[in-house]
Amino acid sequence: MECIVKFDVVYPHEIKSLRGLVFVDQDAMPGTEQLIGMFKDMSYQVTADPADPMRFLPAGASSTFEYIRIRELDTGEQKFTEDRDLKNLLSNLLPNQNRPI
Template sequence: MECIVHFDVHHKDGIKPLRGLIFLQEDRKIPTERDLLQMFEDMGYKLKMDDRDKMIFVPTESSSDYDWIRVRELDTGEKTYKEDSELRSLLSNLMPQDFRPI
């Protein structure tokens, strides 16, 4: 199965939207962090995960000409993952802040 990864590369002078391709095994629906890092490495980006919730990656080399990369969308052809920041904010406000056992 294929997964098209839509991401933004944040340079000092602006944002460049790009896409990458990951081939997944049939039993997996979305790529793992390792899959994403390998795809980026194949494209010449040496990264590490900085924020898992927002899917933000930062360069491991200080000489890179970009600040960070953010994955916007994972398109597998079946179901598309797209971050909905308004929904995330709403849910975080509705969830209890103090988790206690019942």
């Protein structure tokens, strides 16, 4: 089954909205290694951000982008979209310790 991955590549002075494709099993979402492989096929060398599962950081010293953020995973049946309003609300309710900036 196909999963369309919509993501933003954040550069110092611009943001590029792109899409990629990953093949997954029925009723499954892509794993971190599958997403890293998709980015590698698109010439983005990345590692997963341990603090945020939807964010990937550059792995090579010659990378010009700051990070990649996944906005949406769409398998046609299931759809994951990050709810930024909910995330902002929850971040204000959580204690200030160990909170990303």
